[in-house]
Amino acid sequence: MNIGLSLADQITLELRADIIGGGLLPGMALVENDLVSAYSASRNTIREALHRLGQEGLARYVRNKGVMVRRLDSDDVRDLFKVRRTLELQAIMNSQPLATYRSDRMLDALDAAELAREREDWRVVGTHSLAFHQHIVGLLGSPLLDDFFTNVVAQLRLAFFCAPDEPRFQAPWLARDRQIHDWLAEGNKHGAHEAMSVYLDDSEQMLLHLLSSTSKN
Structure with a gap:
């Protein structure tokens, strides 16, 4: 991980890299509990990372489904x-x-x-x-x-x-x-x-x- 970045920034970068590498597909759910376990991070940190991923146009909140990898049109x-x-x-x-x-x-x-x-x-x-x-x-x-x-x-x-x-x-x-x-x-x-x-x-x-x-x- 990059020194000098917050944990939320580091997680955002890793999730973005997973998208570039083809590991995260459009429509895939980004489950908060799973990410908390995977990164040994707090819920607030994961939520911040997901928010940043949304700002980058890579994820979006879907009502009744949570945060999902974005589908492009x-x-x-x-x-x-x-x-x-x-x-x-x-x-x-x-x-x-x-x-x-x-x-x-x-x-x-x-x-x-x-x-x-x-x-x-x-x-x-x-x-x-x-x-x-x-x-x-x-x-x-x-x-x-x-x-x-x-x-x-x-x-x-x-x-x-x-x-x-x-x-x-x-x-x-x-x-x-x-x-x-x-x-x-x-x-x-x-x-x-x-x-x-x-x-x-x-x-x-x-x-x-x-x-x-x-x-x-």
Whole structure:
């Protein structure tokens, strides 16, 4: 756990990480008693953590059911992609030549995603793909934006769960992620920017289509 943070902050970060990792699904109940036991924390601390998770858009109170992991709708997805376009495209166009350590971090995420694909662990594929995009935003060099984008990534993970066919949803993006990295490594910011712009358009449309199909069933 991070030194200097309150216990409620630490629990909030762990719950957010569980969402990003695919351990907490949309609609799943966040049971106060279970969390008190799991974290050896007081009820007030757990309630504070759940309140903060709600402020981050990751949980919501449902009458007669309690606090639940949030389900996202089409408007949420459109808003998330507005943020992604603002941050990821700006990060690419404003980036300096890709430093070795930044390239290595991106490649580590891409390699881990491909290993997970070989194991057909598609949830882990999605987690590492999201990590790659966190490294893209990291090119802006802003810890504040990094933290903000981590919350965006957690919400994206919740949106991904609308896909009934994870292999079909996750498979197309790995080669495109690697091409974006390679263009950045070559110093071709315009190529990377164009590829990312099309990538985000395609990803948004796929998610919106999946959400629309799910709501009709």
